[in-house]
Amino acid sequence: MAEFDLIDLIRERCAIAREDVRVGIGDDAALLAIPHGQLLAVSTDSLVAGVHFPSQTKAYDIGWKALAVNLSDLAAMGATPAWATLALTLPNADARWVGEFADGFAALAREYKLALVGGDTTQGPLSITVTIHGFVRENAALLRGGARPGDAVFVTGTLGDAAAGLRCLDKNDGDATRLLASPPATREVLIERLNRPTPRVAQGLTLRGRASACIDVSDGLLADLGHICAASGVGAEIDVDELPSSPALLALFDAQARRALQLAGGDDYELCFTAAERAAATLQQDLARSGCAALRIGRIVAESGVRARDGAGNPVTLSRSGWEHFS
Ligand code: ADP
Ligand code: MG
Numbered sequence: 001m002a003e004f005d006l007i008d009l010i011r012e013r014c015a016i017a018r019e020d021v022r023v024g025i026g027d028d029a030a031l032l033a034i035p036h037g038q039l040l041a042v043s044t045d046s047l048v049a050g051v052h053f054p055s056q057t058k059a060y061d062i063g064w065k066a067l068a069v070n071l072s073d074l075a076a077m078g079a080t081p082a083w084a085t086l087a088l089t090l091p092n093a094d095a096r097w098v099g100e101f102a103d104g105f106a107a108l109a110r111e112y113k114l115a116l117v118g119g120d121t122t123q124g125p126l127s128i129t130v131t132i133h134g135f136v137r138e139n140a141a142l143l144r145g146g147a148r149p150g151d152a153v154f155v156t157g158t159l160g161d162a163a164a165g166l167r168c169l170d171k172n173d174g175d176a177t178r179l180l181a182s183p184p185a186t187r188e189v190l191i192e193r194l195n196r197p198t199p200r201v202a203q204g205l206t207l208r209g210r211a212s213a214c215i216d217v218s219d220g221l222l223a224d225l226g227h228i229c230a231a232s233g234v235g236a237e238i239d240v241d242e243l244p245s246s247p248a249l250l251a252l253f254d255a256q257a258r259r260a261l262q263l264a265g266g267d268d269y270e271l272c273f274t275a276a277e278r279a280a281a282t283l284q285q286d287l288a289r290s291g292c293a294a295l296r297i298g299r300i301v302a303e304s305g306v307r308a309r310d311g312a313g314n315p316v317t318l319s320r321s322g323w324e325h326f327s
Pocket of ligand 1: 027029120
């Protein structure tokens, strides 16, 4: 299939009409109308085969995840998604693969009325770059730099599932025999969290003007909360026994394995945020009503660094504090 047929295929599968798209796919650039009084929030994330997803991942899931990780960045800013561009590098022009990829992308795009307005298609090792655009009112965005000592630390949903899903797929995992003997449905729940993360867009909007700082957990809780702390000039204490666990994670991993997955595992795309004590209770109620509850997992302190403690108050340390490229 030729490049332009592939672009047509993507355009057809991802067609979503928006009045603010004056010119979309098909010209040299898209022309887009930003609502009056709003700031444009822009973010880019790339997925590289074998690095950000296992090579055998289905095309549909790759399309979903490529958009989900970008939606998650807008969620962490408290922005409303609007448009995206898609740079696709493909080893070959496989129409079936591209069609399934576009279906996965479009399934999530439709949920948020997000329009695909352009992109680029090239040949090479499989890699996908999405740039997402959204809106947020001036002074309403959730930034990393606003956490203050005494604030409570929260996380939405559950942690560690995606990293657990990756372990379930790894035939060389130290525990592979036991994991492969576990109920397939339980493993499938975790693998689904890895392949089809749910961006917490509604929760990000609920947090606007109420959370003091926010980030999405893509590289692991310790690493990402560390970014909030660095930007805010504060530190944090995490109660590891309070970290939210899914039933599937509890079923397959013991307390020690869970800790490593929850503190250092990446790819959950939950929101980690801080809020003043007096705002906490109503915020938690509103988040639960939005469809995804948030649990309190610790507190912000003046002394820099992120420290994890167990229920008895003993420090918990890990060999690596999250996934870092080039390390
Ligand atoms: P140009 O040569 O001017 O860069 P292209 O031939 O690369 O134009 O692309 C033609 C049109 O198709 C442009 O509007 C571009 O934004 C769009 N496009 C190309 N690849 C993709 C893609 N993977 N997804 C969405 N739109 C794409
Ligand atoms: Mg081009």
